[in-house]
Amino acid sequence: MTNRRTFLFKVIPAVAAVSVLGNQAFAEPKLSADNNPAAKALGYVPDASKVDKQKYSKYENGQKCATCTNFTAINEQSGTCTMYKGFEVESNGWCNAWAKKA
Numbered sequence: 543m544t545n546r547r548t549f550l551f552k553v554i555p556a557v558a559a560v561s562v563l564g565n566q567a568f569a570e571p572k573l574s575a576d577n578n579p580a581a582k583a584l585g586y587v588p589d590a591s592k593v594d595k596q597k598y599s600k601y602e603n604g605q606k607c608a609t610c611t612n613f614t615a616i617n618e619q620s621g622t623c624t625m626y627k628g629f630e631v632e633s634n635g636w637c638n639a640w641a642k643k644a
């Protein structure tokens with residue numbers, strides 16, 4: 543029979559551990575120019591301050607994944623992008639497909 547002590551010290555930590563491990567198991571890989579040819583072609587960088595402004599002259603300060611219409615946040619640091627299915631992008635990232643979120 544499960545008493546209150548057993549529940550507090552065994553069941554709750556076990557459920558928490560499964561939850562954390564489950565999230566890690568299903569986490570998408572981080573997008574980079576090295577693991578995705580489209581990201582490379584579109585100049586994706588995980589930090590928008592590192593955009594090659596000579597090559598991508600359309601870039602303007604303030605443009606980043608978090609302000610892009612293609613972005614859906616997972617948390618404050620990262621999210622998903624409709625352009626790169628199966629990958630996670632940084633909220634502060636940028637690529638040449640950036641379009642202002644409505």
Ligand code: SF4
Pocket residue numbers: 586606607608610611612613622623624625626631635636637638639640641
């Ligand atoms: S399309 Fe938008 S959200 Fe996707 S990587 Fe480029 S800037 Fe980020």
